[in-house]
Amino acid sequence: MIITTRICRTAEETFRAGRDLAQEVREGDVVLMVGDLGSGKTTFVQGLVYGYGLFDPVTSPTFNIVHVYGPPDRRVIHADLYRLSGMHELETVGLLDDVDDRAVMVIEWPERLGGATPRDHYRVLLQVLDCDERYLTIERHGGRPRT
Numbered sequence: 001m002i003i004t005t006r007i008c009r010t011a012e013e014t015f016r017a018g019r020d021l022a023q024e025v026r027e028g029d030v031v032l033m034v035g036d037l038g039s040g041k042t043t044f045v046q047g048l049v050y051g052y053g054l055f056d057p058v059t060s061p062t063f064n065i066v067h068v069y070g071p072p073d074r075r076v077i078h079a080d081l082y083r084l085s086g087m088h089e090l091e092t093v094g095l096l097d098d099v100d101d102r103a104v105m106v107i108e109w110p111e112r113l114g115g116a117t118p119r120d121h122y123r124v125l126l127q128v129l130d131c132d133e134r135y136l137t138i139e140r141h142g143g144r145p146r147t
């Protein structure tokens, strides 16, 4: 189900879109960030983490694969799987063991997950239209019990 489409004309607008999604996500949610290199995935995640009430600096986790922000009861786990070479390495990183009810999991380059993609997730797609323009689509896949 598509929940948002919009054009983000600046990095600031993409940040704000991430901040807006933070109002909806909660612990246990998974957010998959899809888009080409430099399309603005990390920029969106910066807004998401900020909107979630965490003021930790959000940097691209390309070299560490996983960054964790926030206190234990309000975590955002931010992964960038670009450099992952295969499922074997994914298991080594232990990312999927981290899926827990108390963290929001945000994953750049989720294509690397293959069949291990969590069934219920938000899918955020950033398409580059122009040097600064991005077409943003946010979809919700699967469901989760709402209380």
Ligand SMILES: Nc1ncnc2c1ncn2[C@@H]1O[C@H](COP(=O)(O)OP(=O)(O)OP(=O)(O)O)[C@@H](O)[C@H]1O
Pocket (backbone or CB within 6 Å): 008, 009, 010, 011, 012, 013, 014, 015, 035, 036, 037, 038, 039, 040, 041, 042, 043, 044, 060, 080, 108, 131, 132, 133, 134
């Ligand atoms: N509308 C926009 N939205 C997001 N970023 C933009 C936009 N316009 C320009 N930019 C710039 O594009 C770059 C996006 O970088 P960012 O690290 O967020 O992308 P990424 O998709 O995470 O890349 P990677 O695949 O390397 O992880 C930044 O330098 C940002 O300032």
Ligand SMILES: [Mg+2]
Pocket (backbone or CB within 6 Å): 041, 042, 043, 060, 080, 108
């Ligand atoms: Mg990135």
